[in-house]
Amino acid sequence: MTREATFNGFVSLALLLFPLWAWWADEPFMITLATKVAILGLAGVGLNIALGLGGLVSLGHAAFFGIGGYAMGILASHAQSYAPLMEWPFLIEGTKSMPIIWIVALIASAVAALLIGALSLRTSGVYFIMITLAFGQMLYYFAISWSAYGGEDGLSIYVRNGFPGMNTLDPIQFFIIAYVLLMIAILFASRLARSAFGLALNAARQTPVRAETVGIVPYRLQLVAFTLSGAITGLAGALFADLNRFVSPTMLSWQTSGEIMVFLILGGTARLFGPVVGAAVFIILEEILGDFSDYWHIHLGVLLLLIVLFARGGIIGLVAGEEKRHA
Amino acid sequence: MSFLLFVEQLLNGLQFGVMLFLTAAGLTLVFGVMGLINLAHGSLIMVGAFAAATVSAATGSYLLAIAASIVGAAAAGAIIEMLVIRRLYKRDHLDQVLATFALILIFSEGTRYVFGSFPLYLNIPPYLAGPVTLPGGIEYPLYRLTIIVVGLLIAAGLFLLIARTRIGIQIRAGESDREMIAALGVDISRLYTLVFALGAGLAGLAGAMIGAIQSVQVGMGEPILILAFVVIVIGGIGSIKGALIGSILVGVTDTMGGILLPAFFRLFMDNSAAMSTGSALATMSIYILMALVLILKPSGLYGGKA
Numbered sequence: 001m002t003r004e005a006t007f008n009g010f011v012s013l014a015l016l017l018f019p020l021w022a023w024w025a026d027e028p029f030m031i032t033l034a035t036k037v038a039i040l041g042l043a044g045v046g047l048n049i050a051l052g053l054g055g056l057v058s059l060g061h062a063a064f065f066g067i068g069g070y071a072m073g074i075l076a077s078h079a080q081s082y083a084p085l086m087e088w089p090f091l092i093e094g095t096k097s098m099p100i101i102w103i104v105a106l107i108a109s110a111v112a113a114l115l116i117g118a119l120s121l122r123t124s125g126v127y128f129i130m131i132t133l134a135f136g137q138m139l140y141y142f143a144i145s146w147s148a149y150g151g152e153d154g155l156s157i158y159v160r161n162g163f164p165g166m167n168t169l170d171p172i173q174f175f176i177i178a179y180v181l182l183m184i185a186i187l188f189a190s191r192l193a194r195s196a197f198g199l200a201l202n203a204a205r206q207t208p209v210r211a212e213t214v215g216i217v218p219y220r221l222q223l224v225a226f227t228l229s230g231a232i233t234g235l236a237g238a239l240f241a242d243l244n245r246f247v248s249p250t251m252l253s254w255q256t257s258g259e260i261m262v263f264l265i266l267g268g269t270a271r272l273f274g275p276v277v278g279a280a281v282f283i284i285l286e287e288i289l290g291d292f293s294d295y296w297h298i299h300l301g302v303l304l305l306l307i308v309l310f311a312r313g314g315i316i317g318l319v320a321g322e323e324k325r326h327a
Numbered sequence: 328m329s330f331l332l333f334v335e336q337l338l339n340g341l342q343f344g345v346m347l348f349l350t351a352a353g354l355t356l357v358f359g360v361m362g363l364i365n366l367a368h369g370s371l372i373m374v375g376a377f378a379a380a381t382v383s384a385a386t387g388s389y390l391l392a393i394a395a396s397i398v399g400a401a402a403a404g405a406i407i408e409m410l411v412i413r414r415l416y417k418r419d420h421l422d423q424v425l426a427t428f429a430l431i432l433i434f435s436e437g438t439r440y441v442f443g444s445f446p447l448y449l450n451i452p453p454y455l456a457g458p459v460t461l462p463g464g465i466e467y468p469l470y471r472l473t474i475i476v477v478g479l480l481i482a483a484g485l486f487l488l489i490a491r492t493r494i495g496i497q498i499r500a501g502e503s504d505r506e507m508i509a510a511l512g513v514d515i516s517r518l519y520t521l522v523f524a525l526g527a528g529l530a531g532l533a534g535a536m537i538g539a540i541q542s543v544q545v546g547m548g549e550p551i552l553i554l555a556f557v558v559i560v561i562g563g564i565g566s567i568k569g570a571l572i573g574s575i576l577v578g579v580t581d582t583m584g585g586i587l588l589p590a591f592f593r594l595f596m597d598n599s600a601a602m603s604t605g606s607a608l609a610t611m612s613i614y615i616l617m618a619l620v621l622i623l624k625p626s627g628l629y630g631g632k633a
Contacts, residue, residue, distance in 0.1 A: 057421045119618050122625045126364045126420055126564065130556035131621065137553045138614035145607045254553060258428045265425050295440045301432030308426045309414055 004320035008273045015276065016179060023172040031171040032243070033287065037280045038178040039239045044263040044275020045185045046232030051261070052270030053193055054225040055205035059257050060116065060132030063139045064230035066252030067112050068105035068237025070143065073155035073247035075101050080158060098163040098177070101238055109234020110227050112139075117226035121219055133254055140252040154248025161242055168242075178239055182276070185232050190272050192228070201225055233260070262304060268314030277315050334465050336586050337579065342471045344578025345478030349533035351555040351562070351570040352485060353526020359565025360501045360522050361416050366427040367407065368530055368555070369548030370434035375400035375531025376538035376547060377438060380447040389452035393535050400531020401524040408523040413516065431549070439545045446542035449535065474536050481529070482571050489567060498522060502565060554581075557613055561620045563630020572628060577613050584612035 015034060022030035043065055050056040078085050078094025085092040095101060120131040144152045160168045168174045192198045204211040204218035211218060241247040250256065259282070267278030285303070289296035311318060354368050378399030383392035407430060415423045451470045458466040489495040497518055500508040509515045534548065541547065558577050562569025589605030596604065620627065 051421070057424060059424060119621050122621055123560075126358060127560060127625075129364060129420060129424060130560055131617070133553055134557045134560065134614055134617060137550075138611050141610035142607055145603070145610050147603055254549065258431075261425065262428070269421070295436045297432045297436040298440070301429040301436065304429035304432070305411065305426055308422050308429065309411070312422070 002320070004271070004316060007316065007319050011273050011277055011280075012183065015280070019172060019175045028171045031175050033283055035171065035175045035178050035243055036240075037276070037283050038175065038182045039236050039243060040260070040263060040279040040282070041276035042178070042182045042185055042239065043233045043236035043260050044267075044279055045182070045189055046229050046234075046236060047260050048229075048264055048270065048275050049189055049192065049232065050226050050229035051264060052274070053189075053198060053205070054201050054222050054229070056121075056222060056226060056229075057129050058120075058132040058226070058229070059129050059254070059261065060120075060134075060136030061230070061233050061260050062252050062254065062256035063116065063136040064109040064113055064233040065237035065240070065256060065260065066139060066143065066247075066249070067109045068234035068239075069241035069247040069251045070149065070155075070237075071105035071108050071234070072101050072161070072238040072241040073157065074149055075104060076157040076161055077149070077155050096159075096161045098161045098168065098242070101161055101242075102235055105234045105238035106231045109237070110231035112234075113227045113230025114223070117223045117230070121222050121226065133257070136252065136254055136257055140249055140254070143249040143252050150248070152249060154246060154250075156246050158245070160245055174243070178243075181235065181239065185235075186272060186276075188232075193272075197221065197224070262300075264314075265304065265307060266314055268316035271314070271316045274314060274316055281315065331465055332586070334463070335467060336582050338467055338475065339471065340579035340582035341575060342475050342478075342578070343582055344575035345475050345482075346533050346537055347551065347554055347558050347578055348478060348482060348571050348574035349529045349536075350551050351558040351574055352482075352567060353529045354552075354555055355559050355562070355565055355567065355570045356498070356522055357526050358559070360498055361519055363412065363416060364420055364423050364427070365412070366424060366552070367430035367434065368526070369550075369552030370431050371400045371404055371527045371530040372534035372537070372548035372551055373434065373438060373543075373545065374403045375534030376449070376543040377442060377447070377534075378531065379535035379538055380449045380543040383449055384447075389450075389455070392449065393532065396531040396535035397528045398531075400534065401528035404527020404530075405520055405524040408520050412523060413519070416519070435545050442545075444545065446544035447538075449538040449543055451539050470539065477536075481532075482567075485567055494518075494521070554613070557617050559627070560617055561627060563627025566627070566629040569627055569629030576616065580613050580616050581609075584609035588612070 015037065019031040019034035022028070022034070043061070046064070047058065047061045050058050050061075074085070075094045076096055079096045080094070083094070085094060116132065116135045120128050120135065123131060143149075149155055160174065162168055163177060166173045166177065168177065193202075200211065200216050201221045204216055204221055208218050237251060240251070263275045263278030263282055265278065266281045267274030267276065271277075282300075285300060286296065289299050293299070307314060350368065350372060353371075354365060357363055357365055357368075375396035379392040379396035382395035383389060386392075411426060411430065415426055418426075455470045455473055457469055459469045459472060461467055461472075487495075489498060497508060497513050500513075501515070501518060501522075505515060530548075533551070534543075537547070537551070554577060558570060558573035560573075561576060562571070562573030585606065588609045589602050592601035592605045624630075
């Protein structure tokens with residue numbers, strides 16, 4: 001096993017054992033923190049497919065995170081008010097079932113990613129960054145002005161959605177759900193990176209011209225990667241909204257996009273577990289620094305600046321060495 | 328809708344466009360010359376606005392406040408260029424995005440730390456307050472009219488600076504071949520600092536002008552920054568002309584969309600449904616404009632490279 005693989009095993013074990021310890025010690029807040037790490041890590045795993053594997057610097061992933069959140073909010077709010085979403089041409093009712101909500105969140109964010117990607121990928125580089133950011137902002141303003149679903153105030157749901165055979169209101173059970181989904185997504189991402197698709201995508205990222213001469217069409221590969229990436233981040237959004245039992249336009253804001261990207265950098269870009277490590281560090285910093293200073297974002301900013309300028313491999317880069325990339 | 332309201336909104340759109348131009352001009356110059364994407368440009372708008380509000384509160388002079396906004400933001404720009412930005416020119420866009428995102432966090436929280444979370448106010452001076460009557464009997468706020476005039480004058484000045492002066496020649500040369508102008512003996516790092524500070528000063532001025540219309544608060548710069556990105560995508564990167572045309576297109580589309588779309592939907596919907604559909608669509612109108620430009624001309628209206 002490489003050092004990175006050992007470290008990954010350690011991270012996945014620690015993320016599982018910590019909430020189990022908290023459960024045993026009766027510290028539900030700690031379980032919630034671990035759940036937050038798992039969910040935000042999942043959002044980062046999504047972005048990592050576009051950014052790490054595809055080299056697509058998307059600054060608009062909050063759009064998919066928020067769409068996932070609103071998929072949850074809209075379905076659950078209709079279910080709790082017993083008002084169908086629509087009656088014509090066919091009846092669609094709300095639901096409080098997590099699996100159905102997840103599927104809707106995956107599909108809705110995949111469709112949004114396909115549309116945004118199809119337009120944004122016509123360009124590259126700095127244009128791509130600005131365009132993804134702009135489309136994200138478009139959805140943010142749309143959510144604010146969409147008064148039917150809470151507008152600026154967002155949507156609250158009273159009871160967390162259900163999963164067959166589990167009590168999702170129990171923090172540890174909800175954590176297990178989030179953890180399993182995170183592990184499935186990481187497994188999927190690692191398989192994707194090693195598949196023919198992943199290798200071709202990697203080639204298209206490194207030398208687009210060479211990839212094109214052997215018959216690879218970067219646009220198509222990148223669009224597929226962007227769509228998958230958006231879908232996973234959307235799923236994380238649905239879980240995050242469920243964790244808070246609340247969804248608001250903040251989930252769609254550009255700061256959210258920036259933060260998801262920060263997870264990747266703190267952990268290490270294009271590393272399989274980079275987003276998880278980054279999300280964990282982010283949450284820990286938020287808890288520790290947030291305790292003795294209301295202005296902890298300054299420290300985060302300085303730390304981020306130092307990492308970007310001087311430690312480009314992120315935390316996994318420091319632990320496992322610079323050059324090892326999982327792709 | 329009356330003709331007067333239409334003209335008034337058109338002028339509002341123009342005024343908004345001019346503000347956007349002040350922001351977008353600096354961004355597009357910095358990108359064109361140094362190849363850098365600067366997310367912290369919005370923070371410089373905020374710095375300008377806070378500098379203006381502070382000086383205005385201390386001296387009561389609006390002109391001094393405007394001067395402070397330009398000087399304060401340009402100085403902040405020069406400092407971050409020398410400390411941080413300079414190290415990013417050779418890095419990829421991801422590093423630039425992250426480092427400048429970090430700068431936003433530092434600037435925003437730092438400002439919140441110094442000034443608190445409550446918005447400050449910057450008052451319009453008495454000699455610019457009140458309406459003026461334009462030809463055709465249109466009453467329009469003098470302050471907004473002044474912004475339009477000043478913004479257009481600055482645009483003209485910027486065109487002259489780039490087209491006619493020695494520094495403009497160096498900027499243009501830097502855009503096309505930076506090694507060559509370094510070899511010809513131009514101090515490239517001083518030129519970069521200068522261009523960055525120039526862009527920052529313009530952003531600061533925009534901040535002071537907007538601050539008097541809205542309020543001066545943390546995070547006020549980023550919504551404008553993102554619109555400036557839309558402007559640059561529409562106008563084409565590195566082109567001042569593109570930035571001007573893009574700004575006015577975005578400003579007018581945004582303002583007119585908020586008026587015309589609800590009116591349009593009122594033709595076949597009841598009033599409240601038309602209002603909500605129309606205003607929801609209006610918030611999306613400039614992005615739809617951007618999408619159209621992308622489909623028709625991916626490198627922007629005046630852009631060279633995509």
